[in-house]
Structure formats: structure tokens, C-alpha cells
Amino acid sequence: MNPTPGPLLSPAAGRPEVTADGDLAAYLRLTRGTFRLEVDLQVPAGQVVALLGPNGxxxxxxxxxxxxxxxxxxxxxxxxxxxxxxxxxxxHVAPARREVGMVFQDYLLFPHLTVLDNVAFGPRARGARRRVARDEASAWLDRVGLREQAGSLPARLSGGQRQRVALARALATHPRLVLLDEPLAALDAATRLGVRSDLARHLREFGGSALLVTHDPIDAMVVADRIVVLEDGRVVQDGTPAEVARAPRTEYVARLVGLNLHRGRGSGETVTLDAGGVLHVADQVEGAALVAFPPTSVTLHRRRPEGSARNVWAGQVTGLEQHAHTVRVQVAAPRHPPVLADVTPAAVAELDLAAGAAVWVSFKATDTHVYPG
Known part of the structure; x- marks a missing residue:
């Protein structure tokens, strides 16, 4: 997608050149049917931004x-x-004339071309001679660790290898911007772990701007320098992975990073919630506030517990979901906020937890994080 002619190899090292001026500044306003998009997006050169959001x-x-x-x-x-x-x-610059590389979810490799010719396709499409394009492709395959697979057809590659070929093909055209649409979604969990870290390294090294669309918060946390969250066509949060994980701004983001989140108004060390109920917090707060706390800090009991926890109430289990080595339990209660609690499978058996079971929840004020709403 990058037709602009230019040197394909660094004369000094025979390695792909790095573009250093890929800053993206986008102010997007468009309507599709009843859907309206209004997004301001800045991606400096050298930065990887993850775009997260629910379907639609x-x-x-x-x-x-x-x-x-x-x-x-x-x-x-x-x-x-x-x-x-x-x-x-x-x-309006046509897609083929933009200095933009694309990596699709299913990679869209040409099945009849070798790995080398797949990567060389971009430089060839923009006018490079066959030998020059193949030298460029060879340099990129070496960079992503696939030189030995240069003569293979895509069907003979693993999912992780195909992903690296697709990335090399996108970067071989020296784009200022790389767009990645769920590039790890097709990989199994074991493969994803290694490919994820490799992807992060290659995107930072290529020197331009990179925008990664993903549904997986782990992909975003590991690969991206910044996370931008979209809901209903608008940006609802923009920050580093640590900032987004610590202080989610919406329920969607809170669920994404695995936190309970409630909105209300603070007075001293209590927050009266918009949805009903009161939470005790450890910090002084006044005015509009958000309160977040991890499901791991919530303890479930069959009887009213004793102890120092200041947030205690009775509720009913409304759902259970397996999460790796823990079980996430949803608890609802009248006049109190809904709560997620992470417990062990042994605790599920010991407490005889099931949908409809009566339980008590408890968590300490010191486990909450309160910030302006």
C-alpha cells in the first residue's frame, strides 16, 4: 500500500531502513447508517497504540x-x-497511494506464492525490480526469524509463522503507519504468548506509527505503549496500559481489566453510588467519584462475617464463570452494588456456591481505589 519509490535497503548493513517521521494526526468524522464516528487520534512515530472497544x-x-x-x-x-x-x-488519497501497511486477522497471504515472494509482493507492487524486492524481503524474513522458511508455501507454516510473514510483508514497503486488525486472534494460547512479545518488539523497531485493533486486553497491555478505548464511536479513555488498568472510566473498561467499578458522589470516606448503596473507602473524597476494587479482594461467606472489613452486605449469587485457575462469582443484592468476586474451585465446593445461593460479601476500604469521576 506504499507506492512511493525510495531506497529499499540500508547501504551500510543491508537491513530494512527505519522511517522516523510517521506521526499520525487524525480527526475522524463520518456517519454509516445510524452509526456516527467522532474520533481524534494522535499516534507519534515510534509509538504503538491499541484500539479497544466492544463490538460495534x-x-x-x-x-x-x-x-x-x-x-x-x-x-x-x-x-x-x-x-x-x-x-x-x-x-482523498487512494488506499494504494498511502504510506500505510496492513496486517489482517486472517493474514491474507497468497497461497500460491512462497514466503519470500509474499513479502516481496509489496516492493514489487510499488515498482521495485524483482531482485531488489527479493533482497528486501529476505532482509525482513531474517529480521523476523523466518529466513529458513523463505521457499515454503504459507500452508506449510504454523499460525505464528504466518503472522510474522504478514507483518514482514506490511513493513517491507516502509510504511509510515501500520494498521493491525486482530493480528493474534487466530493463534492458540501457547503460540500467542511468544508471538505477542515478538510483535511488540518489531512494531517498536520499525520506527513509524502503529495502530493495533484487538479485543484482548492482554494483547493491548503487552504490545501497546498507549491504549485508546472506543465506545459508541467516541473515545472514552486514553492512557498508558498502567493508567487504564488502575483507573478505568467505564464499566466496559473495568470488565476488560478485571475490576469492579462503581460511580457515585463522595463525602469524606464514603461514596454514595448512583446505582444505589454506599461504599466505604480509605481516602477522603468529595464530589463525583469512581471507586474500583479487584474481584480478588472480595471474600464470600455463608454467614455474616466478623472482622475489620467495612463493606459488608448480604446478596445472592447470580452467576459463576471459570477464569483460568479461579472462579468469578457474580453477586447481586437489593440496595447494594453488584459485585464480582474471584474464588478458588475449592471455595466454590466448600461454600456450595451456585446460582441462587445466599451469600455475604466483604471487602476492606483499603482495597478500594477512588478517583475523580
């Missing part, structure tokens, strides 16, 4: 707009000093 939030629409597959209704897209879209100036 607008993640794919953002990707297709940046790639030039959808036209803006208003707004502007700039990549470095080049304007890619500006409806007010009647500017």
Missing part, C-alpha cells in the same frame, strides 16, 4: 478510514506532513 464501537471503521477504504464526512487525516484526507479541500 467503531474500531474497524477507524482502521478502514485511515486506510482510505472509507471517506470522511468531515475532519482530516495527516501522516507526517502529508494530508491523506480533507473533505473541505476535496483531498
Amino acid at each position: 464501537a467503531g474500531k474497524t471503521t477507524v482502521l478502514h478510514t485511515l486506510a482510505g477504504l472509507l471517506r470522511l464526512r468531515s475532519g482530516r487525516i495527516m501522516l507526517g506532513s502529508r494530508v491523506l484526507d480533507d473533505p473541505a479541500a476535496a483531498t
Whole structure:
């Protein structure tokens, strides 16, 4: 997708050159049916941004707009000093003329071409001679650890290897921006672990801007420098992985990072919740507030517990879900907030937990994190 001619190999080392001016500045305004997208997005060169959000939030629409597959209704897209879209100036650069690389969820490798020729396809498409394009492809295969597979067809590769070929093909055109649409979704859990860290390294090394769409918070936390969360076509949170994990702004983000989250108004060391109930917190708070606490801090009991926990009430189990080595229990109660608790399978058996079971929940004020709402 990058037709601009230029040197394909670093003369000094015979390695792929790094582009250092890939800053993306996008102001996206468009409507598709009843859906309206309004997103301002900045991705500096050298930074990897993960775009998270529920189904229908607008993640794919953002990707297709940046790639030039959808036209803006208003707004502007700039990549470095080049304007890619500006409806007010009647500017729209065609997808094939943008300095943008794409990695798709199913990779879309050409099944009849070897790994080497798959990677060489991009440079060839933009006018490079066959030998130069194959030298470029060979350098990238070496970089992603697949030189020995250069003569193989994609069908003979593992899922992780196909993902690396797709990434090498995207980067071989020296894009200023790489767009990745669920690039790890097709991999099994064991393969995903190693490929995830490799992907993070390659994206940081290539030097341009990178935007990763994913549903997996672990992918986002490991690969990205920054996380942007979309809901209903708008950005609801933008921060580093640590900031998003510590202080989620919406229920969707809280569920994504595995936290209980409640909104209300604080007064001293209590927060009266919008949805009903009161939480005791450890910090002084006044005005609109959000209270977050991990499911691991919540203890379940069959009888009213004794102890120092200040948040204690009776409720009823409404659901149980296996989470790796723990079980996540959903508890609801009238005039109290719903709570998620993580317990061991042994505790489920000991407490005889099942949907409809009566339980008591307890957690300490010191386990909560309260911040302005």
C-alpha cells in the first residue's frame, strides 16, 4: 500500500531502513447508517497504540478510514506532513497511494506464492525490480526469524509463522503507519504468548506509527505503549496500559481489566453510588467519584462475617464463570452494588456456591481505589 519509490535497503548493513517521521494526526468524522464516528487520534512515530472497544464501537471503521477504504464526512487525516484526507479541500488519497501497511486477522497471504515472494509482493507492487524486492524481503524474513522458511508455501507454516510473514510483508514497503486488525486472534494460547512479545518488539523497531485493533486486553497491555478505548464511536479513555488498568472510566473498561467499578458522589470516606448503596473507602473524597476494587479482594461467606472489613452486605449469587485457575462469582443484592468476586474451585465446593445461593460479601476500604469521576 506504499507506492512511493525510495531506497529499499540500508547501504551500510543491508537491513530494512527505519522511517522516523510517521506521526499520525487524525480527526475522524463520518456517519454509516445510524452509526456516527467522532474520533481524534494522535499516534507519534515510534509509538504503538491499541484500539479497544466492544463490538460495534467503531474500531474497524477507524482502521478502514485511515486506510482510505472509507471517506470522511468531515475532519482530516495527516501522516507526517502529508494530508491523506480533507473533505473541505476535496483531498482523498487512494488506499494504494498511502504510506500505510496492513496486517489482517486472517493474514491474507497468497497461497500460491512462497514466503519470500509474499513479502516481496509489496516492493514489487510499488515498482521495485524483482531482485531488489527479493533482497528486501529476505532482509525482513531474517529480521523476523523466518529466513529458513523463505521457499515454503504459507500452508506449510504454523499460525505464528504466518503472522510474522504478514507483518514482514506490511513493513517491507516502509510504511509510515501500520494498521493491525486482530493480528493474534487466530493463534492458540501457547503460540500467542511468544508471538505477542515478538510483535511488540518489531512494531517498536520499525520506527513509524502503529495502530493495533484487538479485543484482548492482554494483547493491548503487552504490545501497546498507549491504549485508546472506543465506545459508541467516541473515545472514552486514553492512557498508558498502567493508567487504564488502575483507573478505568467505564464499566466496559473495568470488565476488560478485571475490576469492579462503581460511580457515585463522595463525602469524606464514603461514596454514595448512583446505582444505589454506599461504599466505604480509605481516602477522603468529595464530589463525583469512581471507586474500583479487584474481584480478588472480595471474600464470600455463608454467614455474616466478623472482622475489620467495612463493606459488608448480604446478596445472592447470580452467576459463576471459570477464569483460568479461579472462579468469578457474580453477586447481586437489593440496595447494594453488584459485585464480582474471584474464588478458588475449592471455595466454590466448600461454600456450595451456585446460582441462587445466599451469600455475604466483604471487602476492606483499603482495597478500594477512588478517583475523580
